[in-house]
Amino acid sequence: MAKDTKDLLNKVRKIEIKTRGLSTNLLSGEYQSAFKGRGMAFSEVREYEPGDEIRTIDWNVTARFNHPYVKVFNEERELSVMLLMDVSRSEVFGTIKQQKQDLATELCAVLAFSAIQNNDKVGVIFFSDKIEKFIPPKKGRSHILMIIRELLAFTPESKGTDVAEALRYFTSVIRKRCTAFVISDFISPSFEQALKIANKKHDVIALRLYDKHEDEFPDMGLIPVQDAETGEFHWINTGDKRVRDAFKAESLRRNAALSDQFRKSGVDFTSIGTHESYIKHLITLFKKREGRR
Numbered sequence: 035m036a037k038d039t040k041d042l043l044n045k046v047r048k049i050e051i052k053t054r055g056l057s058t059n060l061l062s063g064e065y066q067s068a069f070k071g072r073g074m075a076f077s078e079v080r081e082y083e084p085g086d087e088i089r090t091i092d093w094n095v096t097a098r099f100n101h102p103y104v105k106v107f108n109e110e111r112e113l114s115v116m117l118l119m120d121v122s123r124s125e126v127f128g129t130i131k132q133q134k135q136d137l138a139t140e141l142c143a144v145l146a147f148s149a150i151q152n153n154d155k156v157g158v159i160f161f162s163d164k165i166e167k168f169i170p171p172k173k174g175r176s177h178i179l180m181i182i183r184e185l186l187a188f189t190p191e192s193k194g195t196d197v198a199e200a201l202r203y204f205t206s207v208i209r210k211r212c213t214a215f216v217i218s219d220f221i222s223p224s225f226e227q228a229l230k231i232a233n234k235k236h237d238v239i240a241l242r243l244y245d246k247h248e249d250e251f252p253d254m255g256l257i258p259v260q261d262a263e264t265g266e267f268h269w270i271n272t273g274d275k276r277v278r279d280a281f282k283a284e285s286l287r288r289n290a291a292l293s294d295q296f297r298k299s300g301v302d303f304t305s306i307g308t309h310e311s312y313i314k315h316l317i318t319l320f321k322k323r324e325g326r327r
Contacts, residue, residue, distance in 0.1 A: 049143050050147075054147045069113060082096075115155065115212065116159065116171065117145060118201070119217050120218035121160045121188060121190045122161075132308050139182070141312055143181075147178060150178055156171055161195075162190045167184070205228075211237070214239070215240075226298070238301050241306060250285065256269060
């Protein structure tokens with residue numbers, strides 16, 4: 035076996051051991067409660083009983099028998115879960131514990147294992163400023179391991195980020211309602227309209243990844259900073275407090291606008307830093323969703 039292949043398989047195995055354990059021991063109950071099947075399949079018609087919702091009345095049958103009848107639905111348990119994974123160059127950034135790309139890979143893996151333990155299908159869309167790869171939803175451990183392999187080994191053709199393009203593609207290619215996690219730093223041109231459309235058809239959750247030093251510069255004097263997506267270098271005087279304050283203010287404004295955009299679109303979201311554990315954020319998000327059901 036070639037060394038590169040062996041190294042890749044070792045990395046896949048390490049991620050499987052860690053994320054499968056986390057999804058089994060910490061997330062299984064929360065995931066199942068937060069993402070119950072959303073589709074409702076018609077089962078039967080029965081006579082109306084006090085307490086039944088008016089909107090479930092079958093008016094045709096009611097008119098025929100001159101007595102109120104209601105439609106009964108059974109919840110369809112099986113879900114499809116789509117992971118929309120940002121593989122642009124800005125994901126290859128991290129100054130503390132790990133890069134955003136490493137964090138995204140683990141998030142994808144732990145969500146995928148949580149889904150298959152719940153008998154859900156899992157698919158992935160890799161995107162930059164274009165659609166890089168589409169893996170259709172399927173079940174099973176071997177499918178998840180293939181996804182993790184792709185996450186670790188994939189090299190995108192493009193460097194930029196276009197969340198709207200990913201959402202438009204997702205909406206067009208996945209017909210049946212599903213749960214979708216968009217995993218990105220969301221440093222992208224406007225995507226509000228595409229997000230609203232996607233969330234009307236599907237159940238969209240946004241996981242924003244960030245690094246502390248994207249939000250606040252430390253005092254390091256005059257430093258060169260490269261834009262990961264354009265390759266351009268800029269010299270920034272981090273020793274100047276006004277520069278640091280302006281950078282922080284712009285970051286706060288951008289993050290507030292992003293949060294506002296998610297809220298207006300009705301999308302659940304959380305922010306996860308490269309310096310911290312993602313598990314507490316996922317559990318909080320899942321419990322919040324469970325509380326609304």
